[in-house]
Amino acid sequence: MFSVLQIPWIEGFIFAVVSNVLHLIAPFMLIIGTILAFAGRKLVKVLVFLAGGLLGGAMAYWLTLNTLGENMALIIAVVGFVGVGLLCVAFIPIIFGISLGFVAYYIADLLALDMLIGVIAGVAAFVLGIFLYNHVLSIVTGVVGGSLILQGLVSLGIPTYISLLVAFSMMVAGTIFQLRQLSKK
Numbered sequence: 001m002f003s004v005l006q007i008p009w010i011e012g013f014i015f016a017v018v019s020n021v022l023h024l025i026a027p028f029m030l031i032i033g034t035i036l037a038f039a040g041r042k043l044v045k046v047l048v049f050l051a052g053g054l055l056g057g058a059m060a061y062w063l064t065l066n067t068l069g070e071n072m073a074l075i076i077a078v079v080g081f082v083g084v085g086l087l088c089v090a091f092i093p094i095i096f097g098i099s100l101g102f103v104a105y106y107i108a109d110l111l112a113l114d115m116l117i118g119v120i121a122g123v124a125a126f127v128l129g130i131f132l133y134n135h136v137l138s139i140v141t142g143v144v145g146g147s148l149i150l151q152g153l154v155s156l157g158i159p160t161y162i163s164l165l166v167a168f169s170m171m172v173a174g175t176i177f178q179l180r181q182l183s184k185k
Helices: 008-068 070-090 092-112 115-155 160-184
Strands: none
Touching (some): 008 115, 008 160, 115 160
């Protein structure tokens, strides 16, 4: 039984296609990586607002279309977009705290093999997650932005050690920039 990769020319063809696509996408990786590294926290909040708003607006429109007519449904959809978008942004710390709590619970439960220790670790991580989500979000978006920059530079053929140095510098600079913005508040 033959696999697709056992045909001699397929492997070279796939490599050529992937490398050409990476050359085309690399500049966008550098731009998006830089934006994420330096303004990722704000970008995440904007994206959460837009995603929640689109969902809320669409739900409000479809739920009121048959009963109130199209004009009122559009007005209610705009109100739903803004209301649900703002609600989603307001719940980011709680959702982050819940996620961090679940991760801490599973890790503590796995390491200690005691459910009570897992619950205590989960509750502690939940509380810390709510209070520190802006700081953690700044660090995570800085790391993701640096990773995108690294992949973009490597895809352009820049040597790996130079790419690592530039990506790490951008990651650290972006994270420090975002954390300094938090301390100014």
